């Protein structure tokens with residue numbers, strides 16, 4: 230049993246009279262611990278696929294089994310519980326809450342999951358240390374650089390120790406050097422066992438992944454695997 | 461999400477948008493302050509009147525000439541259009557009733573008082589010895605009116621404190637002669653200061669025997685008769701006896717009115733209570749307006765924070781957690797507004813008391829509780845819709861919006 234099993238997924242958006250077929254008959258299997266880059270031209274359905282994988286969206290047709298369980302039929306709150314425990318998101322635009330400090334942003338998932346404050350503090354402190362953000366703990370997002378912001382976002386995405394980390398163009402708003410740092414960070418997390426699925430435009434970043442899913446017009450064109458990771 | 465976390469999160473969110481928060485707190489506080497202040501005014505007026513009448517004493521019956529119909533029209537009211545006067549004989553007869561302790565007939569009018577060239581207008585009250593105890597007045601010096609037949613027009617007077625000071629200054633007033641209209645009277649006593657009620661201030665009165673006043677004003681009629689009964693329980697039976705007696709004395713006609721302090725107080729209490737309630741209701745409309753403002757402000761907040769809501773959902777927040785967070789925020793803003801309005805209203809009531817010292821303008825507890833309660837209620841009620849809207853947002857759409 231693969232960690233992720235998509236079967237015949239279709240996602241159709243209704244735009245006035247016209248329909249946009251964002252995903253067509255997508256079937257995909259991803260094993261636990263894999264490192265997948267989703268690539269393809271703009272509008273090819275990459276974000277839609279990632280949102281479906283993250284249970285933020287529902288398909289119009291098809292089945293999604295996550296860790297053996299059919300999650301398409303779950304209620305909104307059941308899906309929220311799965312997101313909380315099993316899935317971490319990293320976004321292109323960071324999505325930090327502007328009025329909260331770095332530490333508070335990282336603590337958000339713990340707070341939402343109802344974890345007691347003492348445990349929260351120790352876990353957040355550890356995470357900030359792991360991501361080199363200790364001196365920035367009490368700064369607000371506006372006082373942080375782009376790279377620092379994305380590191381805060383990654384710390385937040387992984388604080389619940391999810392099995393699956395989804396990143397939609399995580400380096401899209403960063404300069405090249407900072408983007409590489411962030412990529413390395415994500416790869417470290419993958420090396421530690423987290424399944425990593427990254428949507429990217431950047432070919433060099435795609436090259437680093439062991440598996441590349443190439444999308445075009447809502448369908449998977451190529452699913453390329455490389456046997457050995459680059460060292 | 462624990463309640464404490466929800467509260468903290470909502471507080472941070474409210475403080476994160478100071479202008480919006482200040483605006484809403486202001487609107488809410490104006491509504492609450494309006495209720496608190498206007499009810500303070502209304503209740504102050506009610507208390508003022510009640511205090512005024514309470515000075516009368518609880519065991520009192522007041523007999524007025526004429527019939528004030530309260531129970532519809534009866535044939536008698538067509539027959540006798542001009543009621544018979546109340547007389548000193550009526551008063552004397554009442555004094556013989558077993559349940560009656562004291563009787564003070566009253567004849568009232570204005571006259572001029574003069575002593576050695578000093579002249580002023582005064583209110584003259586013709587009454588009897590019992591008046592002092594019935595009204596709870598005190599004599600400062602000398603003595604009060606003598607206990608004598610109501611028909612005797614003794615040439616004596618008891619003067620109020622203000623009159624005494626104006627006419628005699630530092631000199632002793634007792635035993636001095638005054639001219640009251642065409643009558644020369646001897647001052648036998650002066651009233652102690654203060655003693656208020658029913659719009660009469662004993663400081664400014666000249667009290668004379670009832671028959672003297674009647675002679676002065678050339679009438680046999682009485683303005684009213686004040687009757688004190690033997691204890692509070694005797695009030696109702698005494699009223700029945702009194703009515704039967706007076707009816708018998710005027711050929712069975714009920715052309716007089718008996719009022720009790722309770723009845724008068726009750727009426728004023730009801731009228732002014734209703735007035736206060738009405739005023740509070742009008743002020744409460746401003747609270748409803750504030751409630752609508754709360755709703756709009758919260759809707760703006762939901763729109764403003766759409767991205768944040770999408771993020772919270774992506775991080776695993778349930779719809780309930782988001783609903784609660786926004787509802788708590790609306791509740792907090794309303795609470796802050798209610799507390800600010802409470803303080804503002806009390807300050808306003810204080811200012812009213814300062815401007816009109818006679819008016820005990822204290823907001824009644826029920827009004828304060830109702831205002832603060834309504835503020836919280838409307839805040840939460842009108843917060844429900846925006847909170848629901850926030851919880852129902854599609855996470856993908858919400859995340860796309862920045």
Ligand SMILES: Nc1ncnc2c1ncn2[C@@H]1O[C@H](COP(=O)(O)OP(=O)(O)O)[C@@H](O)[C@H]1O
Pocket residue numbers: 242243244249250251269270271272273274275276277278
């Ligand atoms: N909410 C939506 N409503 C309508 N059309 C949408 C919506 N989301 C995505 N689409 C359309 O679906 C297609 C795929 O979009 P998306 O998955 O965002 O592409 P990508 O991330 O590969 O650029 C596009 O044509 C886009 O316009």
Ligand SMILES: [Mg+2]
Pocket residue numbers: 275276277
């Ligand atoms: Mg995209």
